[in-house]
Amino acid sequence: MEEINNIEIVPCTESNYLQPFRVSYNQNGTKKSWDFMRTHDSVSVLIFNTTSHCFVLVKQFRPAVYMCEWEKAKTKTSQPAEKSEEAEASESQEGQPASAEESSSQLPPASAGVTYELCAGLVDKPDLSLEEIARQEVLEECGYDVPASKLKRITSYRSGVGVTGAKQTMFYAEVSDDNCVSAGGGEPREGELIEVVKVPLHEAMTFAYDERTPKTMGVIFSFIWFHNNMSPKYKISTNV
C-alpha cells in the first residue's frame, strides 16, 4: 500500500528530462511548426514464468498518472460551482507553487496513480543491443537472470506520435523459478520503487480487459499476443 503526501507542484522551466523543442518546416509548400520532445527509444518485455504459469508485471506509482486523476478530481469538485482558489493557483503557469495540502480533501488515494506495466526501460546505452538492454531490465526490475539470446522479439511500433515519436520494441521472455536470482524492484539509486506482480495465466484475459485496473496498452496487447501465439503450447483455454 503506497502512502503519498506532501504533494507540491511547480512550473518547471529547466527540466533535465522534459525539454521541449520547436521544429518548423515546409510540408508540400505549407509552412508549419510543431513542438516536440526528444526522448530515448525503449524496450518492454512480456515475461512468462513457466514454473508458476504466471505473467510477471511491474506495478508502480506514476506521478504523471496521479496528477491526471488529481486534475480530474479538482474539475469535478469545482463544477458546477466556481473553481476554488487552490485549483486556480495550481493551474496557473506563472502562479506561486501550489500545495496539494491546502486542498487535501480533493486528493485522490495514492492507488489512483499506480499502474500495471510490462517490465521496460529506455534505450540509453548505445553500446548494448536492444536484447541486452531488455535483459538488464528483466534482471533489475523483476529479478530474473535470462540470457539475451532467449529474448524473442514480438514487434516494434511508435509511441507518443504527437510528442516524442519514440520507437518501442517489445520482447517475450520465458523464465522459470530457477532463473529467479533476486526480488527485483528496480534501482533504488534511480529512485525506482517497483513492485513485482504475478498474474496467473488463466486470469490474464480478464485482467487485460478489466478497466478498473489501470494499465498500459502494452500489457493488454502482449497478453492477447500470448493468447494467440503461445497458448497452444501451454494447452490452456482462456476467454478473450
Place this chain on the structure above:
Amino acid sequence: MEEINNIEIVPCTESNYLQPFRVSYNQNGTKKSWDFMRTHDSVSVLIFNTTSHCFVLVKQFRPAVYMCEWEKAKTKTSQPAEKSEEAEASESQEGQPASAEESSSQLPPASAGVTYELCAGLVDKPDLSLEEIARQEVLEECGYDVPASKLKRITSYRSGVGVTGAKQTMFYAEVSDDNCVSAGGGEPREGELIEVVKVPLHEAMTFAYDERTPKTMGVIFSFIWFHNNMSPKYKISTNV
C-alpha cells in the same frame, strides 16, 4: 508523397502545447520529485468498412517521429568519427537555431516521419461524451457519419505513463460506404494534413506485424482484437 524541407529546430521555452511541471511528494516517507506534462485524455477508433471489408486508418507526417529518425541518422553519420558542428549545434539547448539545411545530406526522406494510426482525437470538449468526441473524429478525419450510439467501447488504458499518464479510450465503429459523406482529411484550419488509408481485412495481420510500416501500438492491438472478436462474424480466416 510528402515533401518536407526548410527544417529548423529551436529550443522552445514557451510552448502552448508542451508545458513541463514538477511535482514533489513523499512516497512511503521518501522525498521524491518527478517532471511531467499536462495533457488531455484521448479517444481512438478502429473503423471497419463492411462494404469493402477494409479497415480505415489515417496516415500523417509526424514531426516528432521524423525528428527521432533525423537524430538517429545524425548519430550514425557522426560515428565513429567525431560529431559534426551542425549536429552539436542542433543538440544544444542554449545554442543558436539549428538549420537542417546545412546538413541536408543527413536528412532522412519525409516518409521516415509518416505513421499509420487509428483515427483519434483529444478529449478537450467537456460537454461531449467520449462517444460524441470519437464520432466527430471519425467524421472529420475519415469522412464517415455514424451515430455515437454505434460506437462500441473496446477498452481503456494509460499512455505515456512516465510523462503524461493520460487515459486513452478505444472504440470500434462499423461503417459502410453509405455512411461516407466526405473525403475526410482532418481540419486544415488546425493544420491537419491527414490521408485516409484502407487496409483490406485479409492483409490486416501481415500489416500489423510488418515493422517496415511505422505504426502505433493501437493499430496492432485493435487489428488483433478484431481478429479475436469480430472475425467469426465476417467468416474470414487470417494469419496471426
